[in-house]
Amino acid sequence: MSFNRSSVPVLxxxxxxxxxxxxxxxxxxxxxxxxxxxxxxxxxxxKEFAIDTEGKDSWRHRSAGAKTVILASPKQFFMxxxxxxxxxxxxVLYKYVNNIDILIVEGFKRDxxxxxxxxxxxxxxxxxxxxxxxxxAFV
Numbered sequence: 001m002s003f004n005r006s007s008v009p010v011l012x013x014x015x016x017x018x019x020x021x022x023x024x025x026x027x028x029x030x031x032x033x034x035x036x037x038x039x040x041x042x043x044x045x046x047k048e049f050a051i052d053t054e055g056k057d058s059w060r061h062r063s064a065g066a067k068t069v070i071l072a073s074p075k076q077f078f079m080x081x082x083x084x085x086x087x088x089x090x091x092v093l094y095k096y097v098n099n100i101d102i103l104i105v106e107g108f109k110r111d112x113x114x115x116x117x118x119x120x121x122x123x124x125x126x127x128x129x130x131x132x133x134x135x136x137a138f139v
Contacts, residue, residue, distance in 0.1 A: 008093060014118070016123060020120050117135060
């Protein structure tokens with residue numbers, strides 16, 4: 001059976017910082033994987049980030065000018081790559097993930113995939129996606 005990316009459901013969780021998005025996503029991932037689903041996630045950030053450890057070989061490769069560095073072991077890998085343009089959910093789905101049953105997204109609030117807005121009283125302020133036709137729930 002071949003992997004059909006176009007049939008993979010995508011579900012986005014949006015909301016303000018500290019609204020509880022990540023905590024909710026953790027619980028959903030745990031529940032889905034307990035039932036045998038293969039889950040991939042992508043988190044959007046507006047900030048630059050460092051995932052590598054200064055002084056390690058992979059960090060040294062990047063520091064020397066490598067545009068993409070992949071650290072691979074028998075059971076896992078990570079890749080850090082320069083992006084000319086901001087990645088889209090389609091980029092993630094079609095270029096970077098394989099053999100998954102669902103893609104869970106944190107952020108990407110302007111995208112058209114189904115969204116759940118996570119709201120926390122006293123933290124979130126007003127609902128941000130009231131007029132967004134791709135909103136399926138507020139929690």
